[in-house]
Amino acid sequence: MNRRPGLSARLKLTISYAGFLLLTSALLLAVVWVFLLRYVPDNQQGLLGISPNRYLLVRIFGRAAAIALAVLLVFGLVGGWILAGRMLAPLTQIADAARMASNGSLSHRIRMEGRNDEFRELADVFDTMLEQLESHVTEQQRFAANASHELRTPLAISQTLLDVARNDPTRDQDELIERLHTVNTRAIDLTEALLLLSRADRRSFTREPVDLSLIAEEATETLLPLAEQRQITLDVTGGTTQTVGSAALILRMVTNLVQNAIVHNLPAGGTVTVHTESQHDTSVLRVENTGHPLPPELVPILTEPFQRGTERIRTDEHAGVGLGLAIVHSIVRAHDGTLDLTPRPTGGLLVTIRLPGIPQASSRTRERDDLRLEH
Template identity: 85%
Template sequence: MPRRPGVSVRLKLTLSYAAIVLVTGAVLLAVAWIYLLRYVPDNDQGLLGISPNRFLLSRIFGRAAVIALVLLLVFGLVGGWLLAGRMLAPLGRITDAARMASTGSLSHRIRMAGRGDEFRELADVFDSMLEQLESHVAEQRRFAANASHELRTPLAISRTLLDVAREDPTRDQGELIERLHAVNTRAIDLTEALLLLSRSDRGGFTREPVDLSLIAEEATETLLPLAEQRGITVDVTGETTQTVGSAALILRMVTNLVQNAIVHNIPTGGAVAIHTEARPGASVLRVENTGHRLAPELVPTLTEPFQRGTERVRTDEHAGVGLGLAIAHSIVRAHAGTLDLTPRAGGGLVVTVRLPER
């Protein structure tokens, strides 16, 4: 709803400056009037018989006082207008930047120079906000593009299989149904992962006490058959580590990290180490695995949706849809924690999760 136009801040400041100058001048003149003229005798002879007297000085002083007040008013208005314009100039730059941002241009930055004050602090905060918004919008666009691509792939495969079946009625229906089932299952997994990622980003869940060590053991038991199938040893160590959050989401986060550590491992003789510990102010979970060497520039991108450490795992039935670390990162962020990725010197990855202690 549009608002009615009002008086500008510059005019308000100008009137305020002028009023302060005028009141200050009037007080000084009143003080001079009272304390100087009080000692002038009110008679025709004046002080010590010397003219002028109080009446004459009052007339002269009064005329000069009026002129002085008029000059002070003019000076206050002109000086206040210039001073207010100078003081509000940084606010104008911030307003222009905000107006540009409202039109969708997030690349503009104020970059106000000079020493720090309230306006420069506001400009720096606004620049930081624009940078985060630009990064978030770019991330969302990449996510939408990648999600569209990932969802289109199983649908395209399904259409191809159905076209082949229609053109060749003699084809083995059992094989066709099995392949369609596998493709449909992958599409469902992807959709559920996207929905979970959306819910975890909102952070609308009930918080309760959670023991990370028990969660780690439960996730390990669930994935132990997968580890044994691949010949990977899983070692769980640590102590009771209490935090606060959603037990279901934290379990999904730990499960994703352990599954990712098992899938992205060396073909034979691999290992996964899971450790929990309580530190001052934080509950820590560390998942470390052997694996292929990772380029340092690749590691920070692994928490982005649909990013995988190697192309080889795309054909792995347990490789997921490329949202495992993204979901884990989103869950950790929703719990006001941090997730750090560090490549191991001999290959593999170390994932460190820090959650607020109970």
């Protein structure tokens, strides 16, 4: 921002110090003057009706007072300048750090020393802000690098397939097309997942009353064939659980969770339970599945983009692109909820999502839900 040049804070403080000093001194001198007048006798009539005693007093005291004030002014200005400089020094430090940050150097910290005061507090807050900003930027860079890497994989595979086809025209065309199609689908899935992630992060969606139990029904219905294919029992329990948000995003969230619960389950004979319930003013969704035991230290980082538990799953066509839980997390955040991942002692995972609930469902939603059920 371009501002008009003005007095520096140091100069303003100096002038204020000096001015205040001058004012108090002038008041003090005035008090002394009044006292002196009372004790100097006024018996002789002199020039212009003023007694000679008093005339002398005015002259001597007046000159002394003027000198004293001049000295005090100089003293106030010099002292004020030094004091203001000392007071404002931390501000210069903070401004330097801010300037460095705005030039892109986020690794610099102020780390102001000394006891706590307003300036130290400001510096500490600033340091914390820089720390968060830096970790956020690093995270974004890592994310962009990972996303590019993940996107390059299907493209590189496509290119290899095309190269092979060009060098060997006698190869089976149908197989090539089938493989290209699979790879292409994966690239589209990944791009769509990335778009979804950014949409949820931007929080640009309209909020409407949503019944979690209906969404759970819808998600499990879609994934039932996959569960049957893998001989996994899918259960939905619990009753009406209202919350507010985007029905499409919440459906995506539940679908991702249930799909994970099916895909990362036992090879056969596993179970998945989806449960919804209202607790006071919270709507709770729980997705629990059997499976192999998960290393506890791995669980907290599973929500990071492209973080996959075990390499073994990469060959599974339903395993997803490694963004499933990242999308869930970002949708939960966008709905002001919380996400909890707990490894089950016997293997598998328990995912608990808490979203803000609404005490009473509006009749409008009920009507719409009824309509949706009829379809």
